[in-house]
Amino acid sequence: MTTPSGSYRPTWDSEKDYPELSEKLREELRSVTDPEIGLNIIQLGLVRNVIIEPDSATIHMILTTPFCPYGPAMLETTRQKAEQVLQRPTYVQLGMEMWDFSMMEEGLGADWGLY
Numbered sequence: 001m002t003t004p005s006g007s008y009r010p011t012w013d014s015e016k017d018y019p020e021l022s023e024k025l026r027e028e029l030r031s032v033t034d035p036e037i038g039l040n041i042i043q044l045g046l047v048r049n050v051i052i053e054p055d056s057a058t059i060h061m062i063l064t065t066p067f068c069p070y071g072p073a074m075l076e077t078t079r080q081k082a083e084q085v086l087q088r089p090t091y092v093q094l095g096m097e098m099w100d101f102s103m104m105e106e107g108l109g110a111d112w113g114l115y
Helices: 019-029 071-086
Strands: 047-053 056-061 090-094
Touching: 019 047, 019 071, 047 071, 056 071, 071 090
Parallel strands: 056 090
Antiparallel strands: 047 056
């Protein structure tokens, strides 16, 4: 996973081999919202990487706080939506990377008075 220059959004490994499927997944995952913050997991930058293989997929995801009360529900909803789009078993791996405001989509930090 890399972050494109001038962008806060990580580049998923899947974008190289499955660009159209990756874009469909990104759009579907915009419907998974963090209810405490009111933004979706793509806007927040919580999906750090996606790896699509012929017979499965893995989503590397973090949460905004280590003990997010909605974390388990967001992880499961993410998995279900991904399986619908990708049409293959999908696993969500929870990363230990600490989330911060710089991971949000470009321009959203201003809404929070950060930039």
